[in-house]
Amino acid sequence: MIQWLWIIPVLPFTGFLLLALSGARLPRRLVAVVGAGSVGLSAMAALMVALDFLTGTSPHAYKQTLWVWWRVDGFQPAVTLYLDSLSVVMILVITVVGFLIHLYSTEFMIGDSGYSRFFAYMNLFVGFMLILVLADNLVFLYLGWEGVGLCSYLLIGFWYKEPRNGYAARKAFVVTRIGDTAMAVGLFLLFNQLGTLHIQDLMMRAQQTWPSGSIYPVAAALLLLGGAAGKSAQLPLQTWLPDAMAGPSPVSALIHAATMVTAGVYLIARTHVLFTLAPKVMALVAILGAVTLLLAGFSGLVQRDIKRVLAYSTISQIGYMFLALGVGAWAAAIFHFMVHAFFKALLFLGAGAVIQALDEEHDMFKMGGLRQQMPVTFWTFLIGSSSLSAIPLITAGFYSKDQIIWLAYSSVFGSGWLWAAALAGALLTSLYTFRLVFRVFFGSPRSQIKHHPGPAIKISLVVLAIFSIAGGFIELPKSLGNLHLFSDFLQSTLPSPLVAKGRGALETMFEIISMAVSLGGVFLVYLFIFRMPRLTQRLAQSSMGAFLYKFWFGGWGFDTFYDHLITRPYVWVARVNRHDFIDGLFTAVAWINRTGYRTIRRTQTGRLRGYAMGIAAGAILIIGMAVLL
């Protein structure tokens, strides 16, 4: 079965081709079957391949070369799929969560005129994402990397008739392009120095040739980190993700929560050998993650738009993954990626259902009391929120996040500061998540719902809710069962973190602290919203509160900052240099030609006698020269 690996990415591409070429003429039901079916079949194939991989006695990686992409002077990137435990996890999450989101979309998008276009883009995205995680060399990976960027652009601007959506799409494309450029330069550097871009060879050669902490691994890791930060919306390139919420909700769920934005995490995990050789860059990754998760957490706290809260929460959770990567807890990062894909997709889909039910209302302050009106959405949303806030013991989010918080302290790369930041982030997560839940689903109803979610939406929500709970029980901390199925499985690809300090009792104590923090956060929100609404209002209206509110609402002023730092000077230079001085060279050539033509044109009078005169004069001249010389 494992030799059918190629079918997994091929199926979504086939779906894309079918829909792109004939989708507009197909009936909607058939479009839904092709669109969701291709990803569904792909998910089945992925499950079978994964089963084969798990039970098989094969070595820890399976390689399938389809064809050689091109040959240039010994450089032969091949279309090769590479399956190891890391890519097994990735393809399972992408296809299974992807399928559930497609299933949801068959109902969610039914009223949209671009129904087949939507599914064509979504299928294309899944195909490119699978290429990204299955690629054996970095060139092929880069193809997938840019492909998902393109699909992200197309789907953010899906409702292109609204100019603001197009603006958001361009912003996402341009900002991630900055990171991608850094990554491309990193690839050039790696190829120039090590002579290959096949990931496994590359890692081996890097380890053999470069001493730890020397200049090349640091530069390469920094450049790759640039690409990862752009794609995963980390500081300082995080500004595009909140605006990317202009796309339809399933797009936010699939691309901007579950899969594409975590590509940066995957890239760093995939090239972790390089990062291990550059300890300073690893520290930078951890600090970036910690700062990002705090900044985004504060911003999420004051948003009004339900989807923007989730967007900032995504940035913040990916911050956790970066933090885990930075302290060498590779498997913990991937574990959190998987769990995050489940619950964040669930939350976005739930938010989509709410938004649709309230006739495109995004403002959570105009919602309320939806608990009774939309019970399925409420319960699944509550499960997703609990998982996001890491409610202890029952939710998957607790197990994944707790592992990261613990390792942020105990790993050899960890420190008390990183631990404190992670813990503060956990408090913020509980605060903004349950503020959202309480505002939307509790209190008195403010508006009548106009549209009840149907079976496809409910099934997707329920299945994702089950994953958001059950997904955590495969990896339990020492004090609670000591189960390591997930990290053992990844062991062959990603080494386990080096734990330096604190065992046993300290770990249990830290766990109790983080449990208390997440539960305390929920309680605090409850107090602020239901018990002391006056105090909340007064806080928000005090001058300090109002300032912070505005500052955080705008995402710490990064947009304004970049606007002043980059956009305005650029526009100014463009305006000053409207008549480009380099253009002067080319206009000079044109001017010389034009002047010459104007001069010589005068000789062409159209009069016969003039021409005869010319011929005679020429003849006399030539004869005269022949006679005299």
Next chain:
Amino acid sequence: MMISLPMTHGLILAGILFALGLVGVLVRRNIIFMLLSIEIMLNASGLAFITAGAQRGDPDGQIMFLFILTMAAAEVSVGLALILQFYHRFKTLDADAADRMRG
């Protein structure tokens, strides 16, 4: 009894005729006169051929003149047809009227 003229006289006459014809082409605006001037130039060159041939006792000069004569006949027929068309279109014989090809 033949009076033999020196060749230079014949050539000078041919040169004068040629120059007259050229000046005619250049200064006359009437297109018929321009055609006549070209005839004069052709005949001047014919005269030069004959003079040179007679001097060398070679019949080639006279043969050349026959060629020129034939060519001039063909040229006149085409030229007159063109002049006729010219007149139909412009209602004048002024060559300067046809300056539509001005750059």
